[in-house]
Amino acid sequence: MAAAGDVFRQGLPEVGAGKLHVLAVDDSHVDRKVIERLLKISSCKVTVVESGSRALQYLGLDGEKSSIGFDTVKVNLIMTDYSMPGMTGYELLKKIKESSVFREVPVVVMSSENILTRIDSCLEEGAEEFLLKPVKLSDVKRVTDFIMRGEGKKGVEKSHKRRRSDDCTPPSPSALHSKKSRLSI
């Protein structure tokens, strides 16, 4: 039986070999239904939950010690709403990035509010992208294509992401573009 870390290190499905499994988190029933549809159209397997705590539960990060033999669930992408009661998307993002098993899973944050400081703090905390709601099919396709190609994952491509360490290099053009496109009205 593979260890938890190995399950993830098996890496992404090769293009064409399988579907991305996406975990979507949103407290709005309407938005859950919409994101589920967008992801299914984008050929993803989807799990939708209504809160950050449910998401952590699903991922096995809720501190509940499971019985021996717990197989880590495999998720290729997490898309979370920012403003949720209880745990915000930002708090969920932090918990995921603190987890040794899931920290490499790309997390996309969605919000109806175009607040620069909010966008900055999410990107700084390691979010892959920040999407403005209502999220469009083109947004979802772009993100899922990006991940299927295995880009923005480990290694060189990630070096431009600002981290909590003392890396002071400015964001790369692509990260700026992510931000800029969010700022257009």
Place this chain on the structure above:
Amino acid sequence: MDRNQSRRQVAAMKQSLFDQGLLDEQFIQLEELQDDANPNFVEEIVTLHYRDSSRLITSIEQALKERNPLDFNKLDTLMHQFKGSSSSIGAKKVKAECNLFREYCRAGSAEGCMRSFQQLKREYAALRKKLEAYFQLARQAGPQETACRSK
């Protein structure tokens, strides 16, 4: 009434909703997610929205009654949810009313909140009525060109 005529009527009704500023691009985005397997997706989403928004309207009404003083934070939070749901279905005018309400919350204006909430409820009811008529007509007309997803 023949099929083409029905479809033209549906298209005209939809266009009118756009011309009146009641709907925005998001509604079209939702329509593009429909296909043969999911021909009523938009209506399903809008129905979910009605459920959420009815509940939120009741909560807001309740919160507006709890005066001296009004809990503007609570009102703003509730309205944020209402706005999000409205935005997700493309309810352009209702969304604008939500923004106005939130501005009054931030300004701490009880009078403003109450007035704009009355207006919001009117806009919401008007849109709901028109959408119900639209979906009824659309169902009668049968699947349209907009349900063009090939999958």
